[in-house]
Amino acid sequence: MSKNARSNAPKNTPNKGKPAAGKSATGKPSTGKSPAGKPSAGKSAAGKSAPRKNALTERQTPWGTIAFFTVIGLVVAVAIGFAFNQNRSSAAGAKIEGLVSKEEKNRDHVKTPVKYDTNPPIGGAHDPLWQNCGVYTSALRNENAVHSLEHGAVWITYRPDLPQDQVVKLSAKVGATAYTLLSPYPGLDAPVVLSAWGKQLKVQSANDERVDEFLRAFVQGPQTQEPGAACSGGKATA
Amino acid sequence: MTAVSEAEPAAAVPGPPRGRRTIIVLVVAVLVVAAALTVWTQRSDKPASEGPEAGFARDMSVHHAQAVEMSFIVRDRTQDKPVRLLAYDIINTQRAQIGMMTAWLDGWGLPKTDPAGPMRWMGHGGHGGTSLPAGGSMPGMATPAQLAELGKAPGRQAETLYLRLMIAHHRAGVAMAEAVLGRTGNAQVTRLARTMVEGQQAEITLMEGMLTERGAPPV
Numbered sequence: 025m026s027k028n029a030r031s032n033a034p035k036n037t038p039n040k041g042k043p044a045a046g047k048s049a050t051g052k053p054s055t056g057k058s059p060a061g062k063p064s065a066g067k068s069a070a071g072k073s074a075p076r077k078n079a080l081t082e083r084q085t086p087w088g089t090i091a092f093f094t095v096i097g098l099v100v101a102v103a104i105g106f107a108f109n110q111n112r113s114s115a116a117g118a119k120i121e122g123l124v125s126k127e128e129k130n131r132d133h134v135k136t137p138v139k140y141d142t143n144p145p146i147g148g149a150h151d152p153l154w155q156n157c158g159v160y161t162s163a164l165r166n167e168n169a170v171h172s173l174e175h176g177a178v179w180i181t182y183r184p185d186l187p188q189d190q191v192v193k194l195s196a197k198v199g200a201t202a203y204t205l206l207s208p209y210p211g212l213d214a215p216v217v218l219s220a221w222g223k224q225l226k227v228q229s230a231n232d233e234r235v236d237e238f239l240r241a242f243v244q245g246p247q248t249q250e251p252g253a254a255c256s257g258g259k260a261t262a
Numbered sequence: 263m264t265a266v267s268e269a270e271p272a273a274a275v276p277g278p279p280r281g282r283r284t285i286i287v288l289v290v291a292v293l294v295v296a297a298a299l300t301v302w303t304q305r306s307d308k309p310a311s312e313g314p315e316a317g318f319a320r321d322m323s324v325h326h327a328q329a330v331e332m333s334f335i336v337r338d339r340t341q342d343k344p345v346r347l348l349a350y351d352i353i354n355t356q357r358a359q360i361g362m363m364t365a366w367l368d369g370w371g372l373p374k375t376d377p378a379g380p381m382r383w384m385g386h387g388g389h390g391g392t393s394l395p396a397g398g399s400m401p402g403m404a405t406p407a408q409l410a411e412l413g414k415a416p417g418r419q420a421e422t423l424y425l426r427l428m429i430a431h432h433r434a435g436v437a438m439a440e441a442v443l444g445r446t447g448n449a450q451v452t453r454l455a456r457t458m459v460e461g462q463q464a465e466i467t468l469m470e471g472m473l474t475e476r477g478a479p480p481v
Binding site: 088089091092095096098099102103176197200201202203204235236239240241243244245251252254256257 | 283284286287290291293294297298320323324327328330331334360361364373374375376377378379380
């Protein structure tokens with residue numbers, strides 16, 4: 025392409041090889057090799073007058089304009105495609121149906137009991153000791169579990185009357201998935217509730233496919249307050 | 263543009279723009295090709311959620327996390343300098359590597375976990391069913407009972423148990439790193455996996471020697 029442009033331009037100029045246009049098109053590399061084109065003022069004047077005649081006769085098909093706008097179109101298409109691609113991956117999780125999000129600012133460490141305004145809690149002041157991730161068969165202390173949420177864990181809670189086969193299924197899933205906790209939670213208003221820091225989803229069954237969606241989106245997800253913090257080495261018992 | 267051509271019909275329009283236009287077209291064309299190449303290479307470099315790179319990053323993070331945990335435990339159980347130094351080294355190296363692998367997943371925009379289970383990228387079926395510890399069971403990982411035993415063992419006994427557990431842990435870690443080396447062309451992943459193979463291999467030799475020094479049978 026650049027060869028064509030270069031060989032077209034010289035045809036119109038008396039002295040081939042030094043068209044001003046050709047030089048600036050190739051840019052940096054050629055500027056060092058241009059001692060031959062010292063009388064650039066005279067040359068460019070000749071260049072200006074010569075193509076004017078040709079241009080008048082050749083103007084019928086504006087290939088330059090066509091190419092220019094085609095190229096602009098391509099750039100826009102590529103840019104849009106790229107932006108779309110970026111968004112699609114980063115917005116995952118935001119589309120989970122029924123997901124409740126709430127901004128949680130308070131990250132204080134307290135040793136006293138905390139009154140939380142959601143059940144189970146999804147953030148707020150918490151105990152200095154985090155709850156280790158894993159499967160528990162009795163209820164956990166809120167203040168410890170909230171600390172694990174701060175570390176990027178997902179806490180799966182279930183009503184104690186959840187059918188045993190679903191408990192087994194959840195236990196297997198939590199057992200095989202790092203940064204998750206499972207515990208029964210008396211008094212829940214849904215059979216299974218998934219909680220992360222500032223995020224909550226209530227489902228009617230452990231088989232709901234949003235369980236996996238929630239895990240993919242929020243296990244060490246973007247809501248994590250302390251990325252890299254551990255979910256072991258803390259409180260190991262309920 | 264239209265305003266200019268109306269004002270000076272014949273003089274301004276026909277001449278210079280043609281050459282300049284060609285230049286602009288050329289420059290823009292170069293930019294487009296560059297942009298297209300960038301997008302193309304980024305897309306082909308960006309691993310899939312189900313692919314070996316992402317699977318390795320997730321599973322090796324879990325595997326490493328347990329090595330870090332065991333190393334903290336043994337440092338609480340013994341005052342033996344070589345064992346404490348080895349544990350210190352493993353904690354720092356593997357914890358930092360977890361950070362690198364987490365950053366990959368962040369950069370690739372992929373989930374940090376696969377609820378379908380670990381090691382599927384290696385052709386293993388999802389584990390599950392009876393596994394209870396967080397992180398599930400992968401080859402080389404200590405069981406909760408073994409971790410509990412380590413947490414209670416006194417001095418020399420803790421050292422030898424730690425060495426035995428960590429040799430098995432490292433062997434499986436080397437196997438996992440070799441598995442990803444055979445499955446990826448990603449330079450970042452290849453580089454880290456290769457250092458894991460070499461580093462852990464060397465540590466296995468070191469630990470086998472330490473085990474012998476303590477009069478314990480080899481693993």
